[in-house]
Amino acid sequence: MEEIMTHLNSAVKLLDRAAEKFNDKIAISDEWSEISFSELQRKGKAVGTALAKTTPQGYMPAPVMVYLKKSISCLVCFMGAMYSANPYVPTAYDMPANRIQKIVDSLQGRGHIITDAQGMETLKTMNIPESMSIHIYEEIVETETDGELIEKTLNSVIDTDPIYIMFTSGSTGAPKGVTVPHRGVIDYAIWVAKTFNINENSILGNQAPFYFDNSIFDIYSCLLTGAKMVIIPETLFMFPVKLPEFVRDNDITTIFWVPTVMINVANSGVLSEIELPKLKNVVFCGEVMPNTQLNIWRKASRNAHTQTFTVRQKFRTYVLIILSTDLSRTVIHFRLVRLARICVL
Structure with missing residues (x-):
């Protein structure tokens, strides 16, 4: 297994392998629903297609801030970010609004935000740069997958690219983003x-x-x-x-x-x-x-x-x-x- 994994350039390919091997086996459950590996892959690619189509072309990736309640939907968005060759930024409703604002500020107007109707109401009270694309989860997850675009985008990833940006608590001031690579x-x-x-x-x-x-x-x-x-x-x-x-x-x-x-x-x-x-x-x-x-x-x-x-x-x-x-x-x-x-x- 380790020999195979050394050739993976993106951690989302773990999902591709699991979807092929385990297909309809339940991957994740929460208090509202459950999802199989194949369905997680399908929805992740749908989100990834939408993100890839709206990400400015260039070398620098565009962070994808996920602002949703803790649920399967968050994980779908994480997979979608990876399919679009962008790092995800996990946040949540239980974070104080001023911390969310500081995280948005740290992203310097670049990237995407995925949220839902509830999250959108909170974001309306914040200063969100117009250069950041805001997506509603219920809409973006219904995007028709562009397999060719996903393949092309994934091929651009190397295993030292960031998979996510985890922000510190900000106890000493502004939250600091720490990037972690796929490898x-x-x-x-x-x-x-x-x-x-x-x-x-x-x-x-x-x-x-x-x-x-x-x-x-x-x-x-x-x-x-x-x-x-x-x-x-x-x-x-x-x-x-x-x-x-x-x-x-x-x-x-x-x-x-x-x-x-x-x-x-x-x-x-x-x-x-x-x-x-x-x-x-x-x-x-x-x-x-x-x-x-x-x-x-x-x-x-x-x-x-x-x-x-x-x-x-x-x-x-x-x-x-x-x-x-x-x-x-x-x-x-x-x-x-x-x-x-x-x-x-």
């Missing part, structure tokens, strides 16, 4: 699939917002392996008692959540009442995980092969730490991710 995402997806044994039978329970880089774990291991990605309703994270129930009822095998969520679930006591027989991987990062709550999850995850979490230096270095699920001892292994380096400061 980095492809290599990361390969590592995730290999390390956590993700395959077409896996079901990923997505928690991370799409404007948070942790979501890359779920999105691209899904496209690489044919696993199903379940977008967990955001309201459930406000009621931790209901989360394990959702994981159990949806046969979720892998979760990658922030420690805050996992601590809340552990503190609720629900893990002592609900069995999670299908859960194989429990992955977390970004914050300190207290040992008390960690042991509650380790005890609840005895069906998992390992209790795992990652420590990451954003966008650059990945270090995996594996803990045994045997509570009588703690065995820790450090493993550096392939094609990465670590710098200890």
